[in-house]
Amino acid sequence: MLNLFKSSKQINNQAIVEAVEFLGRYEVGVVEQKKLINFLQNEDERSLYHTNPRLISERLDLSEQDTLQLLVVALKEGIVTLNWDIQCPKCHGIDFAATQLGEITTYHVCPACHHKHESDADQQVRVTFSIDERLRSLSERADDLGFRNHVDAEYGVVSGHRLLTLQKFRDLFPRETIPPNESLLIRQVTILFTDLAGSTALYSQKGDSQAYSLVSQHFQILFKIVDQHHGAVIKTIGDAIMAAFTSPDDGIKAAIAMQVEMQKFNGLANQASGSTDNQLILKVGVHAGACISVTLNDRADYFGTTVNTAARVQALSQGNDIVFTADLLSRVKAITALKNYIGDPNYVTLKGLSEPIAVFRMTATP
Ligand SMILES: [Zn+2]
Known part of the structure; x- marks a missing residue:
């Protein structure tokens, strides 16, 4: 996991501006673009790694629905990456392994405690977003479990099912589906x-x-x-x-x-x-x-x-x-x-x- 991080952090400010301004093509307004640019450039890096969308919603001062729609178009243009994080119902540890819906299977085995449980899209599967490393590379400090737990406790999490019922996600990612023979x-x-x-x-x-x-x-x-x-x-x-x-x-x-x-x-x-x-x-x-x-x-x-x-x-x-x-x-x-x-x-x-x-x-x- 940690090999994702560079030893020195780098913010590619110009690339962030260009990438976000491109979202104008998806009818993302100038005000929303400015908010997102500011967030990606200046936010503490702990808030840019496996980030709870509700934290982003609060920072951008947008509704949860508007934030999710913005993140989905940002995902389409490679500004952010999407994570399907799975929380173990037994030890409450979170497995970061799934980067696509297609990697989630009917049953999930927790890597920490080996508990096998049914993948549950409302409760155990949650979605988080990270900034793409080409726009801003994060240091090891970004991976702060205590910080993420604190955010989840304060805001609640966004379930995988919430994203599956977002029309824009279905429209832009028709191929993000569950593997054949899995449910x-x-x-x-x-x-x-x-x-x-x-x-x-x-x-x-x-x-x-x-x-x-x-x-x-x-x-x-x-x-x-x-x-x-x-x-x-x-x-x-x-x-x-x-x-x-x-x-x-x-x-x-x-x-x-x-x-x-x-x-x-x-x-x-x-x-x-x-x-x-x-x-x-x-x-x-x-x-x-x-x-x-x-x-x-x-x-x-x-x-x-x-x-x-x-x-x-x-x-x-x-x-x-x-x-x-x-x-x-x-x-x-x-x-x-x-x-x-x-x-x-x-x-x-x-x-x-x-x-x-x-x-x-x-x-x-x-
Ligand atoms: Zn576990």
């Missing part, structure tokens, strides 16, 4: 499925090209909402999308925003055409639980009962409403925001599941 445990994920009601009728009524144009605009609206709520679109299936969120609150807020925005979209489309038949009726279902992440068709995908349940729950939606489960509700923190919507649950037995589950339906009138 990563996700202890808590919120899965949202949408679909359009009556889309067959829409295509026959409007003709293929006009219907497709409406459907494609609806995709753009939904993609934007998922991104704004710190989630990622895992895939589209026909007119449907599947999205994942680390926070249940973000998932349910995204569902509400989707229905609100679709109603606005329908209103504008009707206004423009002077008719009332431009109706895209969105069905939404949300559920939360554990699942596994695997690689399918070269992309990170999610599998398991939680995913299957979320898809079945979406099928219970009748359109212009949101159906979610009691499992989701129990995990949502901002319950007051939902209180007005929640009635009594319905107990339904979903196809393929043995036990009935409690679901709630809400209409999403703003």
Whole structure:
């Protein structure tokens, strides 16, 4: 590990400026560029080696989401390197071995205590960033375990799963995936499925090209909402999308925003055409639980009962409403925001599941 370090530290100031200014091509604003340049040039080197993104967020005075997006484009341009650090649940030592997601296997053996444990993307796998050594070479002083532990205790860590549900990371690093035949445990994920009601009728009524144009605009609206709520679109299936969120609150807020925005979209489309038949009726279902992440068709995908349940729950939606489960509700923190919507649950037995589950339906009138 320590052979990474040079005996004398060197800061390549001009190279840092040039590399960061290049991020303007990714729509990184001048203010953010200046903050990042200052951070990389002047920060104590202990904060540039396996750095907790939340420390960077605090130093740059940016939100966690904005910081992660900035770090992901900086990673793309070789300004920083990404580390998938794995913490042992037994001895709490951190293994620095994984520099790519592809090096993480279903089971991990701690190099310090040899404890074998399931790789858990929410709790044991965390992401940190280091400055690229061509821009600034660090001395041995940078590797300060006490300092990193102090930072983690103060700010909390950013889980590997948080990065996997960052849309920009999925877009820029589509090949950062789990190795074939391996899987990563996700202890808590919120899965949202949408679909359009009556889309067959829409295509026959409007003709293929006009219907497709409406459907494609609806995709753009939904993609934007998922991104704004710190989630990622895992895939589209026909007119449907599947999205994942680390926070249940973000998932349910995204569902509400989707229905609100679709109603606005329908209103504008009707206004423009002077008719009332431009109706895209969105069905939404949300559920939360554990699942596994695997690689399918070269992309990170999610599998398991939680995913299957979320898809079945979406099928219970009748359109212009949101159906979610009691499992989701129990995990949502901002319950007051939902209180007005929640009635009594319905107990339904979903196809393929043995036990009935409690679901709630809400209409999403703003
Ligand atoms: Zn250990």
